Amino acid sequence: MLQKQCLKTKRVLILASGDGSNFEAIVKYFQDKGLLVYDDAKTSLQKHIRCDVADKTSQHKVYIELISDKKDANVLKRAHRLNIKYHYVEFNNLETFLQNNILKKGQGFDLYVLAGFMRVLPKQILDLMEFDKNKIVNIHPSLLPEFKGKNAIERAFAAGVLKTGVTVHFVDENLDGGKILERCAFEVSALSLEELEAKIHALEHKIYPEIIEKLLFKKNVLVFGGGAREHALAFKIALSPYLAKLYLAKPNDGFKNLGKIIEFKDYDELLRRALECGIDILVIGPEAPLFEGLVDMFNAEGIKTIGANKAWARLEESKIFAKEFMANSPKNPIKTADYRVVNNIPEADEALNYFKAKGANVPVIKADGSALGKGVYLPSSYDDALMCAKEYLDGKFGDASRKILIEERLFGIEVSIMSLWDGNTLVSFPPACDYKRLLDDNKGPNTGGMGAYAPSKITPVQQKRIDSYLKKLECALKICGANFCGVVYSGLILTDSSKVFDGCDAANIDADNGVYVLEYNMRFGDPEIQALLELLDDGAGCDLLDIFIKMTQKRLCKSDLKFKNAVAYCLTLASKGYPVCPEKGAEISGLMAVKKHNCKIYFAGVKYKQNTSDSSLDFLNSLATNGGRVMSIVRSADKSNPEACIEAILDIYQTAQKIKYDGKIYRKDIGK
Numbered sequence: 001m002l003q004k005q006c007l008k009t010k011r012v013l014i015l016a017s018g019d020g021s022n023f024e025a026i027v028k029y030f031q032d033k034g035l036l037v038y039d040d041a042k043t044s045l046q047k048h049i050r051c052d053v054a055d056k057t058s059q060h061k062v063y064i065e066l067i068s069d070k071k072d073a074n075v076l077k078r079a080h081r082l083n084i085k086y087h088y089v090e091f092n093n094l095e096t097f098l099q100n101n102i103l104k105k106g107q108g109f110d111l112y113v114l115a116g117f118m119r120v121l122p123k124q125i126l127d128l129m130e131f132d133k134n135k136i137v138n139i140h141p142s143l144l145p146e147f148k149g150k151n152a153i154e155r156a157f158a159a160g161v162l163k164t165g166v167t168v169h170f171v172d173e174n175l176d177g178g179k180i181l182e183r184c185a186f187e188v189s190a191l192s193l194e195e196l197e198a199k200i201h202a203l204e205h206k207i208y209p210e211i212i213e214k215l216l217f218k219k220n221v222l223v224f225g226g227g228a229r230e231h232a233l234a235f236k237i238a239l240s241p242y243l244a245k246l247y248l249a250k251p252n253d254g255f256k257n258l259g260k261i262i263e264f265k266d267y268d269e270l271l272r273r274a275l276e277c278g279i280d281i282l283v284i285g286p287e288a289p290l291f292e293g294l295v296d297m298f299n300a301e302g303i304k305t306i307g308a309n310k311a312w313a314r315l316e317e318s319k320i321f322a323k324e325f326m327a328n329s330p331k332n333p334i335k336t337a338d339y340r341v342v343n344n345i346p347e348a349d350e351a352l353n354y355f356k357a358k359g360a361n362v363p364v365i366k367a368d369g370s371a372l373g374k375g376v377y378l379p380s381s382y383d384d385a386l387m388c389a390k391e392y393l394d395g396k397f398g399d400a401s402r403k404i405l406i407e408e409r410l411f412g413i414e415v416s417i418m419s420l421w422d423g424n425t426l427v428s429f430p431p432a433c434d435y436k437r438l439l440d441d442n443k444g445p446n447t448g449g450m451g452a453y454a455p456s457k458i459t460p461v462q463q464k465r466i467d468s469y470l471k472k473l474e475c476a477l478k479i480c481g482a483n484f485c486g487v488v489y490s491g492l493i494l495t496d497s498s499k500v501f502d503g504c505d506a507a508n509i510d511a512d513n514g515v516y517v518l519e520y521n522m523r524f525g526d527p528e529i530q531a532l533l534e535l536l537d538d539g540a541g542c543d544l545l546d547i548f549i550k551m552t553q554k555r556l557c558k559s560d561l562k563f564k565n566a567v568a569y570c571l572t573l574a575s576k577g578y579p580v581c582p583e584k585g586a587e588i589s590g591l592m593a594v595k596k597h598n599c600k601i602y603f604a605g606v607k608y609k610q611n612t613s614d615s616s617l618d619f620l621n622s623l624a625t626n627g628g629r630v631m632s633i634v635r636s637a638d639k640s641n642p643e644a645c646i647e648a649i650l651d652i653y654q655t656a657q658k659i660k661y662d663g664k665i666y667r668k669d670i671g672k
């Protein structure tokens with residue numbers, strides 16, 4: 001299949017006043033990639049060429065021009081040497097020059113890059129450069145907002161800071177203001193001023209060209225799925241400066257206005273349409289498309305994906321496969337409950353006798369395959385266990401339960417860990433707590449999740465043990481050659497409440513004392529991720545799409561996930577009858593309350609009422625329930641401020657009260 005693309009040369013105007021080392025780093029970066037074109041005549045020829053992406057030589061090109069406001073600036077010499085078109089323009093004449101010369105044909109630049117430009121741009125120039133469309137970037141040698149203005153490195157050094165670094169940001173009317181795109185920090189330790197300057201400049205030369213490239217070549221992203229989890233992911237991605245256009249596959253009516261919908265009958269059609277739209281990255285929310293090999297189909301056509309391929313989706317799809325994975329490295333096995341694989345009733349008898357002889361608690365019965373989250377049964381007696389085993393083996397869940405596990409029962413605190421894996425590196429979110437049961441105090445049937453908060457309330461010792469477990473997980477994924485780019489969700493139970501930690505060295509087999517894996521999922525947890533996304537430190541430039549892009553390039557780093565010192569809560573509003581047979585079709589009102597209480601809503605089981613136009617004006621009054629989990633209400637607060645945390649929970653519950661529909665149910669104990 002062919003992917004059609006419109007290749008347009010991207011035009012960059014760099015403004016610099018001084019030595020120009022950043023200018024040269026940017027030019028060299030694009031030159032080394034073979035993307036640089038040198039003059040406008042050639043450039044215009046390259047416009048609007050339609051071609052086949054399978055032809056690897058067809059890539060967008062970059063054209064760079066330079067302006068300096070200093071006549072004798074070294075940057076002008078560099079431009080001359082590098083064969084880049086340059087202009088010396090006195091600052092007072094800059095506006096006129098831009099208007100009359102290089103912007104005159106109504107042809108602006110795609111990006112204006114300040115690279116050591118020692119001036120604050122006045123409003124008229126900002127307007128000419130379309131600053132309101134985020135077209136101007138700057139790099140500053142400190143961790144903004146600290147040390148704004150000139151001589152930032154010297155001032156940070158003189159102040160004796162422990163950490164400093166580099167900030168790249170969009171430019172607005174304020175000195176070194178504007179949205180932060182990236183903030184790279186390092187420890188100053190025993191560096192001299194000269195060494196510090198060298199380190200900062202080296203860092204600038206590395207990160208600035210990469211960010212410029214991402215801003216020039218933004219991504220078309222397709223988010224697949226129609227729950228609150230996918231609404232949250234789409235919402236975050238829609239805010240990214242690196243997004244070209246957002247597309248949605250199977251969204252619910254509550255968030256379909258965030259992007260352009262791709263309609264399809266089957267995966268072949270979805271793939272065809274995705275290629276036509278020039279989708280760069282597919283982000284998959286639910287597990288079914290992973291099991292069905294959607295990732296493999298897209299990857300075969302060169303579209304990057306966030307989600308496991310069919311082979312690795314088995315970590316969620318088959319409990320036996322997961323057990324085998326955990327035992328992959330005899331020297332370094334991942335801890336999990338003792339178990340027996342059972343294919344028939346005599347084997348079930350044998351397995352139950354094994355646990356009885358061990359003096360173990362009544363074990364757990366698990367269908368090997370995927371049973372829509374209902375395949376785990378916690379029996380009250382050995383007789384109950386045998387009965388359940390028989391039902392499962394008889395095909396209670398079809399083929400999914402023709403093979404079962406009988407598994408030792410564990411007791412402890414449960415936490416969900418979402419990790420990102422790019423094929424080389426594993427990076428994790430803080431532990432989250434999922435409220436699985438329908439009713440308060442963890443009573444009632446298991447559900448998809450009635451609420452969540454993050455980070456979980458665990459001790460530093462438990463966190464260290466989890467960190468040790470995560471090292472083992474990363475190691476196991478590497479050893480097994482896990483060749484996918486996506487999510488690994490570890491459902492953990494912490495069985496050891498002792499406060500003594502016996503070392504966090506991964507070589508120490510007991511460093512993950514008491515951390516047992518109950519299950520793996522290969523997708524983000526719903527509703528955990530709705531809370532976890534609130535923790536991403538967007539103020540420090542931590543951007544979800546940016547992280548996804550790095551993953552698809554196998555460049556994920558441990559420092560890519562930056563978190564705020566916050567706690568986030570998520571409450572699920574559900575429909576009467578959930579999880580067995582939820583009511584549908586009740587009109588929803590009161591959604592305006594959300595804003596008043598600073599909450600976010602992510603929709604799940606909702607649908608436009610009949611006879612409603614798509615007009616966004618009456619959007620909040622147009623929805624009716626259409627499923628078990630109707631929506632998530634999310635709010636975060638400063639973790640170090642207990643009153644703010646209480647207020648956040650109160651806000652969520654006041655919002656929940658004001659949102660009205662027949663049959664509304666929700667838990668009252670989230671975060672308490």
Ligand code: AMP
Pocket residue numbers: 337364373375376407408409410411414436491518519
């Ligand atoms: P799963 O579908 O594997 O997530 O299991 C659902 C729930 O069953 C888990 O969240 C646990 O609360 C419980 N569970 C699963 N396995 C065990 C076990 N070995 N011991 C105790 N509880 C378990």
Ligand code: GLY
Pocket residue numbers: 434448449521524525526527528
């Ligand atoms: N909240 C649990 C899950 O997503 O499976």
